[in-house]
Amino acid sequence: xxxxxxxxxxxxxxxxxxxxxxxxxxxxxxxxxxxxxxxxxxxxxxxxxxxxxxxxxxxxxxxxxxxxxxxxxxxxxxxxxxxxxxxxxxxxxxxxxxxxxxxxxxxxxxxxxxxxxxxxxxxxxxxxxxxxxxxxxxxx
Amino acid sequence: xxxxxxxxxxxxxxxxxxxxxxxxxxxxxxxxxxxxxxxxxxxxxxxxxxxxxxxxxxxxxxxxxxxxxxxxxxxxxxxxxxxxxxxxxxxxxxxxxxxxxxxxxxxxxxxxxxxxxxxxxxxxxxxxxxxxxxxxxxxxxxxxxxxxxxxxxxxxxxxxxxxxxxxxxxxxxxxxxxxxxxxxxxxxxxxxxxxxxxxxxxxxxxxxxxxxxxxxxxxxxxxxxxxxxxxxxxxxxxxxxxxxxxxxxxxxxxxxxxxxxxxxxxxxxxxxxxxxxxxxxxxxxxxxxxxxxxxxxxxxxxxxxx
Numbered sequence: 001x002x003x004x005x006x007x008x009x010x011x012x013x014x015x016x017x018x019x020x021x022x023x024x025x026x027x028x029x030x031x032x033x034x035x036x037x038x039x040x041x042x043x044x045x046x047x048x049x050x051x052x053x054x055x056x057x058x059x060x061x062x063x064x065x066x067x068x069x070x071x072x073x074x075x076x077x078x079x080x081x082x083x084x085x086x087x088x089x090x091x092x093x094x095x096x097x098x099x100x101x102x103x104x105x106x107x108x109x110x111x112x113x114x115x116x117x118x119x120x121x122x123x124x125x126x127x128x129x130x131x132x133x134x135x136x137x138x139x140x
Numbered sequence: 141x142x143x144x145x146x147x148x149x150x151x152x153x154x155x156x157x158x159x160x161x162x163x164x165x166x167x168x169x170x171x172x173x174x175x176x177x178x179x180x181x182x183x184x185x186x187x188x189x190x191x192x193x194x195x196x197x198x199x200x201x202x203x204x205x206x207x208x209x210x211x212x213x214x215x216x217x218x219x220x221x222x223x224x225x226x227x228x229x230x231x232x233x234x235x236x237x238x239x240x241x242x243x244x245x246x247x248x249x250x251x252x253x254x255x256x257x258x259x260x261x262x263x264x265x266x267x268x269x270x271x272x273x274x275x276x277x278x279x280x281x282x283x284x285x286x287x288x289x290x291x292x293x294x295x296x297x298x299x300x301x302x303x304x305x306x307x308x309x310x311x312x313x314x315x316x317x318x319x320x321x322x323x324x325x326x327x328x329x330x331x332x333x334x335x336x337x338x339x340x341x342x343x344x345x346x347x348x349x350x351x352x353x354x355x356x357x358x359x360x361x362x363x364x365x366x367x368x369x370x371x372x373x374x375x376x377x378x379x380x381x382x383x384x385x386x387x388x389x390x391x392x393x394x395x396x397x398x399x400x401x402x403x404x405x406x407x408x409x410x411x412x413x414x415x416x417x418x419x420x421x422x423x424x425x426x427x428x429x430x431x432x433x434x435x436x437x438x439x440x441x442x443x444x445x446x
Contacts, residue, residue: 067310
């Protein structure tokens with residue numbers, strides 16, 4: 001099942017949590033994967049600051065590897081092409097994989113990024129999506 | 141087309157067909173580890189070239205071929221050493237086929253290779269070392285020999301704030317960018333069998349390899365919002381000088397040293413970088429690629445599909 005990301009405010013999240021709690025009480029055997037629905041919800045939620053932080057760190061890694069000292073992470077366009085605009089070659093992609101792998105482990109120790117996944121990234125936005133998807137819990 | 145060439149081309153096409161079908165069976169995971177390129181001994185930006193195929197068959201003249209292509213599969217990749225995640229080892233297997241009848245002394249060989257790549261360091265602001273090590277079996281039709289070859293090549297990547305830039309372009313926000321490309325290595329070639337040209341048909345040649353080069357790039361353009369990160373390649377100059385010195389040898393090559401000088405220019409007329417027009421002047425020889433000593437120009441139009 002493909003992952004979908006969306007934003008939700010705190011009060012709406014609290015209502016959903018409450019509804020799931022009631023559901024759990026009525027149906028104690030109900031599980032999503034091996035987790036109770038409320039536990040699944042908690043594990044799936046990331047705060048906005050956490051998402052923004054991961055994206056900013058992803059862009060900082062890309063800027064470091066490209067040797068760009070003047071652009072700020074927030075100013076780096078998602079549409080920027082790694083090969084055509086930043087001149088990434090095999091060596092740069094190798095470093096990208098290692099540094100993304102280190103980054104996602106900071107947020108989730110069991111997560112990892114492979115070279116096949118980084119090699120598929122064409123743009124800065126693809127990298128941000130990859131890192132974001134790795135820092136979200138897997139329940140497929 | 142000679143029978144042997146037909147066989148080699150058939151084998152190459154068959155391998156590609158098999159790989160395509162395996163990919164269909166095993167899905168995207170297989171495709172992720174598959175690569176098609178010109179050479180695999182080293183992966184500096186200058187070596188990272190697309191495969192080239194060309195065939196001309198005039199009715200009353202001999203056919204001419206240009207095929208520099210290889211297909212490789214990456215088996216494994218893991219961190220090594222005491223500092224986890226900083227050092228990396230990758231293992232690949234390749235088949236490469238080269239034929240070029242457009243130059244004065246033909247190039248015609250195929251190679252089976254196992255390649256291991258190592259990397260030490262992970263911070264390009266300081267210094268990162270890349271090593272490419274290969275074990276090859278080469279069948280060279282021009283020198284009519286069979287040989288085994290062990291190579292190790294090392295290059296560096298450094299994109300610090302100072303003027304010393306090595307291994308890759310930096311400052312993507314600037315119009316001009318450059319880097320130096322020094323490489324060192326060792327080559328051990330063992331001649332299993334050779335005919336005609338060599339007095340001693342069996343033996344080895346242990347060579348030292350050094351290379352110095354540089355790349356200069358001019359980027360063009362800004363997008364409508366004025367973002368500096370949208371610059372793309374417009375003009376690129378590439379120069380390199382490879383030098384090989386025979387350190388220990390018991391083969392009667394009658395050549396202790398060899399060199400290969402290359403100077404090229406590439407023009408990228410489109411904003412997306414998918415089209416390039418380039419010319420490259422070559423003078424010297426490359427025993428690893430099976431190119432005998434000669435001087436020639438290559439002018440090529442290259443394009444890729446995203």
